[in-house]
Amino acid sequence: MLILFSFSFFLFANEVVFEAIEKFARENFGPNVTIVSFEIRSTPSSFDEVQLISHARFGSMFSFLFKTFRERTFCGYLRAQCELAIFSNVLLASRTIRSGETFSEKDVTLGKVNLLSLKVEYCTKQEEVIGKIARKMFRQGEPIDARYLVKPPDVRAGQLLTAKVQIGSVFVTTQVRAMHDAYIGEKISVRNVSSGVMINGLLQEDLTVVVGG
Incomplete structure (x- = not known):
């Protein structure tokens, strides 16, 4: 009993x-x-x-x-x-992705994981990942962490651009070469192709560089 x-x-x-x-x-x-x-x-x-x-x-x-x-x-x-x-499908690395690599469609796959066990900002849509650059190594099968993804720069180092130099109320254009990667709205260092002079300017949406005179 x-x-x-x-x-x-x-x-x-x-x-x-x-x-x-x-x-x-x-x-x-x-x-x-x-x-x-x-x-x-x-x-x-x-x-x-x-x-x-x-x-x-x-x-x-x-x-x-x-x-x-x-x-x-x-x-x-x-x-x-x-x-x-809480089981849900998230994007996983389908192979080892090294820091600096750009994600393509073949680099990600959906997998069901326990969201409560994750310590990442997980992604569920390919457009959140495809075309982005990894800022850490992702091992095969590892959930993609959005905190370590960045979009490709709008301008790459070595790319030829047009600079607009303001002299008073007049703009003079000249061809320059980007010295580093940059995004629209950022300051960028460029070298004048003709003179070799280094100048700094602001990268515009049309990918021209505006330099104050």
Whole structure:
């Protein structure tokens, strides 16, 4: 009879705690969250109600501390641990991508992962990645982290450009060579092709360089 009672209480305790964790998960992560694993680590001998008082998170693993009550009287603390998951498709590197490489369509693939285990700004659409330059190494199968993607520069080092030099109210144009990569709206150093003189200007949307006189 004692064995039967202990087993019945074990099932009851698991159900009560499981429901409390499930409520916590849905309130904090929405209806698509799943409890992957669940374990009660320590528990009083008997209770009929629990109250969650704290939790700690380590990636997708959660530790919970509950107060337990029997007939509304406090009877001890209970610790539980579980893994939560929200499974979704994200973009993964289909091969090892080295820092400085530009992503193409063949370099990414969709894969289902637990979003709660990720510590990255994951990507779900190819247009978020294709054509971008990696600023770190991505190993094969690793989720693409948007924080380490940059768009290609609008101008590459060595590219020939037209500079507009303002002298009073007059603009004089001359051919220059970019000394470094740059984006529209940034300051850029260029070398006058004819004279070899270094000048600095602002890169415009039409890829001309405006230099103040």
